[in-house]
Amino acid sequence: MGLRKIDLSQAPSLLYPFIPVVVTAEYDGRATGMLAAWWTQLSHKPLLLGVAVAPERYTYKVLLEADGFAFNFLDFSLVDKTPYLGDVSERFYRDKIRRGGFTIKKGDALGVPYIAESAAALEMKKVDRFVTGDHDWFVGEVVSAYANEAFVNGRWDYKKYRPLMYLGRTKRPERVYRYYATTDELEIKPVEYASGEFRESAVKRHRVLDEFRMLARSLGETTLDEALKAFKELASRFSLEEDDARIYVEELIRSGDLRIRRP
Ligand SMILES: Cc1cc2nc3c(=O)[nH]c(=O)nc-3n(C[C@H](O)[C@H](O)[C@H](O)COP(=O)(O)O)c2cc1C
Numbered sequence: 001m002g003l004r005k006i007d008l009s010q011a012p013s014l015l016y017p018f019i020p021v022v023v024t025a026e027y028d029g030r031a032t033g034m035l036a037a038w039w040t041q042l043s044h045k046p047l048l049l050g051v052a053v054a055p056e057r058y059t060y061k062v063l064l065e066a067d068g069f070a071f072n073f074l075d076f077s078l079v080d081k082t083p084y085l086g087d088v089s090e091r092f093y094r095d096k097i098r099r100g101g102f103t104i105k106k107g108d109a110l111g112v113p114y115i116a117e118s119a120a121a122l123e124m125k126k127v128d129r130f131v132t133g134d135h136d137w138f139v140g141e142v143v144s145a146y147a148n149e150a151f152v153n154g155r156w157d158y159k160k161y162r163p164l165m166y167l168g169r170t171k172r173p174e175r176v177y178r179y180y181a182t183t184d185e186l187e188i189k190p191v192e193y194a195s196g197e198f199r200e201s202a203v204k205r206h207r208v209l210d211e212f213r214m215l216a217r218s219l220g221e222t223t224l225d226e227a228l229k230a231f232k233e234l235a236s237r238f239s240l241e242e243d244d245a246r247i248y249v250e251e252l253i254r255s256g257d258l259r260i261r262r263p
Contacts, residue, residue: 017165017181022085023051024097024104024113025069027062031104031113033097034059035086037166038135039071045255047142049124052135058090063138068110068125071140072118075150076162076182086178109143119161120147158186208238212248216258224249224260 006014024033038052049071053060063069074082084100097104103116107123114121124140131137150160167179194202215234219227231245252258 013168016168019073019163020086020166021051022072022074022115022118023053023059023063023069024072024115025059025062025066026113027065030062030090031097032059032062032090033070033072033085033113033115034090035082035166042139048127048139049122049142050137050139052132052137054135060136063126064129066112066126068107068112068123068143069138069140070107070112070114070124071122072115073120074115074164075119076164076180078117079164079180082164082178082180107144107146114146118148119150119163120145122146158183158188204238208240209248209251211238212252213255213257216252219258221259221261223263227258227260 018037020035020037021039022033023036023039024031026032034053034057036051036053040050042048042050051069051071053063081100081102084096084102088096090096093099097115101117104113105116106112107114107121109123110125112123114123122142123144123146125143126138127141128139129136130139148161150157162182162184165181165183167181169178170176211234212231215230216227219230227249228245231249232242235242235245235248249258253260
C-alpha cells in the first residue's frame with residue numbers, strides 16, 4: 001500500500017480530526033463565541049495560542065474590538081449543543097450561548113467571558129492579529145486557566161474527559177451533517193523518550209543546550225557581537241556548524257537566558 005496522488009481540493013479533508021475550541025469574547029456588554037477547529041499553541045513562555053477566524057463570523061467583529069478572548073474545551077457529552085456554537089451566528093440568532101443552556105463566567109485576570117460547562121477554559125489577553133488568506137489569525141497570551149475535576153495532577157484523566165473531536169461535514173446541496181467523535185477507544189501507549197539508540201544523541205543535545213545556557217547566563221547583559229563570538233567558540237568545541245551559534249543565540253534570547261544590550 002503506497003500513497004496515491006489525490007485532488008488538491010481534497011487536501012483540507014486530510015487535516016481531520018480536529019479538537020475544536022469555543023472561542024468566547026465580549027464587546028459592548030455582549031458575550032458570544034463560536035466553535036473553531038483551526039487553532040494552535042504558538043509559544044511556551046509566554047504561553048501564546050492562535051486561532052483562525054473568518055471575517056464573516058460575528059465573533060470576528062467582537063475579536064477585533066475585545067482586549068481578550070478565551071478558549072473553551074468541550075466534553076463530548078455536549079455534542080448535541082454544538083449547533084449553537086458552530087452552525088448559527090450571533091448576528092442572526094442573538095444570545096446563542098445562553099440559549100444553548102450555557103453559563104457565562106468571567107475570567108479572574110481580565111474579565112474575559114468563558115463557558116462554565118466546558119471541561120477547561122483559558123483566558124487570554126489579545127496580543128496580535130495577522131491577516132492569513134481568507135481568515136485572520138488572532139494571537140492571545142494565556143493569563144488564567146480553569147479545568148474541571150477530570151484534570152488531575154496536571155493531566156487529563158481520559159476516562160473522565162472525553163474530548164469533542166471534529167471529523168468534518170458533508171456538503172450541500174445534500175442535507176449537511178457534521179461528524180463528531182471522541183476518544184472512548186483511545187489506545188494509550190507510553191513511548192520512552194529517546195531511549196536505546198537515541199539516548200546518546202539526546203544526551204548530547206541536552207548537554208549542548210545546557211552549556212549554551214550556562215554560557216549565556218555567565219555573560220550577563222552583553223552585546224550581540226560579544227555573545228556571538230563566545231557562542232561560536234563553544235559551538236566549535238562541540239563540532240557544531242558555525243551558523244549553529246546564531247541559532248542558539250536566538251533560542252536563548254527568546255527563552256530569556258541571554259540578555260542583549262541594546263545599542
Ligand atoms: C467544529 C467546527 C469548527 C469550526 N472552525 C472554525 C474555525 O476554525 N474558524 C472559523 O472562522 N470558523 C469555524 N467554524 C465555523 C463557525 O463556528 C460558525 O460559522 C459559527 O456559526 C460562527 O458564529 P458567529 O457568527 O456567531 O461568530 C467552525 C464550525 C464548526 C462546527
